[in-house]
Amino acid sequence: MGETKQIRTSCRGCHGGCGVIAHVKEGRVTKVEGDSEAPIGRGTMCSKGLAVTQLAYHPDRILYPMEKTDSGWERISWDQALDTIADRFRGVVEEHGAESIVVGQGTGRDYESFLYRFANLLGTPNVLTAGHMCYVSRVGATLITCGNLPVSDFEGEPKCLVVWANNPLWANPDEYKGVDFWAAYQKGTRLIVIDPREGFLAKRAELWLQLRPGTDAALALGFLNVILEEGLYDEEFVERYVHGWEAFVDRVEEYPLGKVEEITWVDKGLIREAARVYATTKPACIQWGVPIEQTINCTDSNRLLTALMAITGNLDAPGGNVFFVPPPVRVVSEFGLHRDLPKEQRAKRLGGDQYKLASRVALVTPKAVWDAILTGEPYPVVAGLLCGTNPVVTRANAKEVHAALSKLEFLAVIDFFLTPTAELADIFLPAATWLEQDYVGDFWKRHGYVMARQKVVEIGECWQDHKIFQELGKRMGQEEHWWATLEDALNYMLEPSGMDFREFVRGGYLKSEMRYQKYEEKGFSTPTGKVELYSTLLEKWGYDPLPQYREIPESPVSRPDLAEQYPYILNAGLRTPVFFHSEHRMIPWLREIRPDPLVEIHPATAKRHGIEDGQWAYIESPRGRIKQRVKLNSGIDPRVVVAEHGWWYLEAEAPDHGWDVSNVNVLTDNDPAGYDPAMGSTNLRVLLCSISPCQNE
Template sequence: MPYATTVEDGRYRTVCRMCHGGCGALVDVADGRLTAVQGDPDNPNNRGFLCAKGRASLAQLDHPDRLTRPLLRTGARGSGSYRPIGWEEALDRVAEALDTTRREHGPQSLVVAQGTDRNYQEWLFRFANSYGTPNVLGPAHVCFYPRVMAGILTMGAFTFCDYEGSPDLVLLWGCNKSMTHGDGVIGTRLLDAVRSGTRMLVVDPRRTALASRAEHHLQVRPGGDAALALSMIHTIIEANAHDHDFVARHTEGFDDLAEHVTAYAPEAVEHITGVPAGQVREAALAYAAAPAAAIELGTGAQQNRNSFQLCRAALILSALCGNIDRPGGDVIWEPPGIIGRRALPLTEALPEEQNRLRLGADRHRILSMAGWAHPRSVWDAVLDHRPYPVTSMLVHGSNLLVNYADSDRVHAALERLGFLAVADLHLTPTAAMADIVLPVGGWLERDQIVEHAHYVAARRKLAQVGDCRSDEYILTELSRRLGLRHHFWPHADASLDARLAPIGWDWKTLADRSYRPTELRYHKYRTDGFATRSGRLALRSDALRAFGYDPLPAHKPPADSPGDGPYLLTSAHSPFFFNSEFRNIPALRGKEPDPVVELHPQAAAREGIADGEWALVSARGRSIRLRARVTDRVAPDVIVAAACWWYPERGPDGGWRESNVNRLTVNDDENEEMGSSNFRGIRCSIRPVGAGGGG
């Protein structure tokens, strides 16, 4: 794909966004071409490391299948029949459709959706709040926000692992940190700490490479995480191994917690967790004895019906051992002072009467408190007009058909919409259903301010592909057409200086210096208290009680039964793809050409499945096709499927039905607080492809 450079020849420091890690990168430009991308050794986030995805950035930049012009659908939804149109016509058509939606059905009938957040999430919220819709849809219910909201309801803040403080031990829970990176703190930080003597305690259904190196590996059964965390809390309290001073001075509800967890003795929940009681006790006491320990909660820990309960329990575990906001522990994040995550969304622009209309707010009140609509409620509103009709969607960077639970219902909802616009880099199966497709630039094609746990950084625009524009440009132009310009800057680039003004910087200064470190402070609660009503960390959360939820974390068993299948299904992300992206990049697809399902040798022998053969995994009357990998890294009753799979080489449809694990999952509404989809611990069966049909 031809592109033009937007800078002179030279080497440029910037920030990668091929995943959520946000590594510092050095990009070489010579003779009007981007010639190399490598890790920046001076960046404190990755110190020169760049993963396979980052190294494939140039293949993404000039991929022959990149969208380069706006498209208007001319055939049936999903057919991929489009004709190119200009930006003015495209934006006029989108704005006209959104204005019609607003006038005829109310602003709440528009859902603004995102998937891969390329640092524009706050812009989407600003647009939605200005427009008047409370319905922003994203993966928040299964990614990051269960942890964020557990932190806010427990202590008024959320935390990140302090590798600068040299933790003695890191507890990795559902987090394969060396292979998949997220939340601005990447796996190289962990590996550097391990090389310096940090020990690891890993909770994971698979024996990952990290688990093999860990001092303790608790091979939890998928879905048993909350019970395991509570059994560790019980063990520490029973052994009187908690931090008495921190608990007495800075927490509330200890006695209630101690009584509550007596039901979670390791022996009592061994059938739920799958972890021998002796291993639980040994690991819990090792964690409690560490002078400073940090907890890495991955998305794997936030994708089951007990996600919020587990995140609460993990914070309580940290607090019991005095690891909150201490060097080498779980440090409370402080905003860097710019117009960013807190101010940019412009929450105050959304009228209160509209805020009360957020889809799913009646049941998933903590998710709604974070500002997100619930997926199942969105599909209900589209298909059944409950509690009111949703007629239009504006989607940025999300292949909804493979990333959300119950993909068949998602497909039905997209077919029913009156209007759908999608902004993306490629014509995904979701984009192929849109009325208007808007081509956006990747990370090498935009100027952005990037917020990390440790710094504010500059992402530099170095190239221009076709007529692609940034998501920020699209939202700014739509706001102007819809009469919302007073909530936005005259143009997207004008926001850069304005957002940095509170710290006395401008865009040129940040771009020249590459990043601005954020001062790291410890033990802030000693002078400021915690940001709760009492000023103490809530082991027992009266705020949750006021919401109508349990004030103490608990394990809730699944609604299924062994009759639904003999195996527990979970899924795992590949280190070579980012959710559903990059399967069309040969350098990455070549490393993992097929969707894989891992199963134990005993299961393989029982079902007659040989290593490397195709197998059918079935649940809820549906089946998907995956290539078997026989391994003893998983338990005999657990199978692990590849996540978010589709086949870009198959045209507009992308074969999204064939190997997509989310055809087997469901938004069953069991998770009350966050509405987290149950991606872990689903009862299923598996058989050779030749043993029967599927679909």
């Protein structure tokens, strides 16, 4: 009998971060549990991380590279796989140029820097991530407004927490985990929750603002209106550190509370009360969630919340929304070699002329890629390399995504399983889970830490994503920019800290000393050195320099003509605590907890359509129809239907695996008319739908 070894590492079940102790016996992980000494997670773990052994040792996981042949998928060697990809990509570069290759990833994962390094050296400006409507869009909007992303400072003892479109206890709020939010809350804070749905936090909140989905920007303008009218802002901060105050005030005054109530459905008295509590309880922080970024109002919603933080004196103040000091490691943009992408290639970025903020943060909007694949305009995109992404399920207008990816001449996919997206590939590369990799975890985040992740086991022939990009890069003439081993690359990343990867692993994590109100010394990192409520960059790029509320393109207000056929607002993308986006549906422990996709409707809605609790129902939009199982919830507005995202069924027949059965993105639209003008963010969240019972099910 072998000894059980306990190895300290860090999870990447979601974006990552939580410290883990992995128990290993005879080369196999038998158990994982939270590391009480880790600053992220603090000994707790979520269901997804705890279920990692069922992911790593899943019988359907692909453990070796494969090539699609006329008789199906066949096992090949890593050399064959990488040589094939390199040959095909070289052919595309010669025939069309590097821009005709799209490189993509899904949710934020810490191989981003390796992926960008590969793509920039390859010379393609077309990197497709979720960033245009998730996190990077927030980073972009705050970079141009206040020079950095303000993050909730839960350890700084906030006295008021505003949870805006987020459930930090269920969903990963990008930076900190829910455990820190909870610790701050337990110390006795006031709690304001802004959510169309009455969840766990809304129920506990002192004030719950149940807004019409997608109207966050209008609600923020309402808050600002109260704060300006009642003089609840920090005059000294505004005078010294705000650019464009008068113009901003004029803009805010265009949104009096009566108008805001009409737009948002939130009682104006309640808005007034919430704005007062936020502005007068110091310090206060806003914990913001991704839904505000997934509509036409992405950039302005982010800018308006930043304005609230700034003018109440909560920006970079202890317990407010702060700029954490990054640990001394090379940053993503430097490691990703963004400066090495030739200027003429950068100019070819799809949609780059139109979505200038997205281009600034090196992103493309997906439809620009689908259009280029399907129409050849403005130039053909014919090949792709996708890592950890399942766009057939996670991007708007799934049918178009499926058609576009099917049309690529060559596609390589890096993943754990044959997803509906991977089934469209020519080459499949098996990725390592977080148990099988060495890395500087949370490298891309802005919470002030990096976490050591170390390889605990090896499984099959799986490689960690970082190594795949490095080895493929070497085969594509990038030898001089990569390292002999992955550990050499990690040592380079860690070089500014003065330690190598092994020393880093021994310490477990790195954190810099936090300093607050850094702007007092050097201002804000914007063109004017101030918080640009009036954005000089947006103005320069030809956009409205002041934030506004735009009506959702498919809503009862903007499309009354659709109201008869599609009478409900579909609030798409409800999170579950046991799955991360389109992942984990095949994990037995997790699927037992949530066997079916859920659509929540108000009991009155159910009654109107003769739908029972627990029955399957069709949800239909102008784009298509799906089915999910009904869960009654009296805590949503009867005019709203709330549906989960990310569903496909590994167990269903290949190659489709049921991607169009319950996938909410069969319903969403990707018409550019609905995009955020500067960021190109797709509207994944708010549309019109009907609901009806499925018969015989």
